[in-house]
Amino acid sequence: MNSWNSNISPNCRCCSVPERETSEHLFQNGEVARVVWQYFNGAAGINHLTYLKQSIRKWWDTGGNARVKVVFQVVPMIILWVLWKRRNTILHGGIYSTKKSIRDANDIIRKLIVCRFKIKWDIYQWSDMVVALEGYIPSYSFRIVRWSPPSDNWFECNTDGASRGNPGPSSAAFCIRDSLGHLVVAKGIKIQDTTTLVAGARAIRECMEYCKVHRVFKVIIESDSIAMVQILEGTWKAPWSVVLEVDYIKKLRRTVSARVQHSLLEGNTLADFFLT
Ligand SMILES: [Zn+2]
Known part of the structure; x- marks a missing residue:
């Protein structure tokens, strides 16, 4: 795949020896992308795959309980977003470390969990989040449904x-x-x-x-x-x-x-x- 903008350098901003920046490189196989994916893959028990599409598919297909499923479906998007943000920050002269990429992704995932499941959480590390999510047991509430006759004249x-x-x-x-x-x-x-x-x-x-x-x-x-x-x-x-x-x-x-x-x-x- 070609670079997407001919006005900027086709070289990547993620490797010690820059390579041509394709989307596969930026989002999947570049040095930074690899480190970020490995951090999240590791705790989720997912292997690093060669292609981005495969990788996303793997996350989508790796299920667990209802909460794990929801979170695993969005994690790849959050990773891509952070990698993209990092790349653009650096392109515009800013600094954005690999550690910050991981921290930012962690933070977004955590906020999503708190917001989506309406829970209070003092868990900040992805590996701890996975453990907590996997331990989640859905609780069901019951109510008795019965038909009761209306009052007189109704x-x-x-x-x-x-x-x-x-x-x-x-x-x-x-x-x-x-x-x-x-x-x-x-x-x-x-x-x-x-x-x-x-x-x-x-x-x-x-x-x-x-x-x-x-x-x-x-x-x-x-x-x-x-x-x-x-x-x-x-x-x-x-x-x-x-x-x-x-x-x-x-x-x-x-x-x-x-x-x-x-x-x-x-x-x-x-x-x-x-x-x-
Ligand atoms: Zn690179």
Whole structure:
């Protein structure tokens, strides 16, 4: 590969005996690149490979628990960034040691971990970071999901939109139960190809239209789409794709008093049924 800028010297700024600066040299096989890679490879148990692409691929493929995976996917990018920064600093007359390259990469990785996993960390060395990351055991929180009937005179509506392919063939479905838990109606329709979000909105609209026509004026609408709930509560701005449906729902809410809430209850089973 040729140098990328003919106005500057084609020689590298990383070796005791300068060589032609190709991207493979600068980022993978030059003296500085080798030292930096070896520092990070070593603790990660990855061998130094001849080509940059191989090297990055190796980092991406070397997995572990969820946290290790996330960090290993970005480490190569951070190394490349630091090598690039070093090269340009020196090109413009500055000083940037190999040690500083390693320190800077360490620092970025650490910040990323703290920020991404929202943890407090007093670990500063890459090798210690790997040990700590590998010792990470995901913790799961549980919650009991059950359907509870609405209070008197209120009806509970479970709505669900599904899109196979997202976008793709879609369906919208809803069911309504009274305060005793009796099923009042269950309905599903196939709709034109769209996204999960639009299908979710359509399900709510269909449900509320049914309520309006059948004079069901107090409803609790449950949707498994957090996005849809946030949009209808006004917390999130509606993306253009659902603006029409959302306006429609708003108009219906003038007649039908609806509380909208998120539910894990039905999953996607209701609408999926109509896709088959
Ligand atoms: Zn060099």
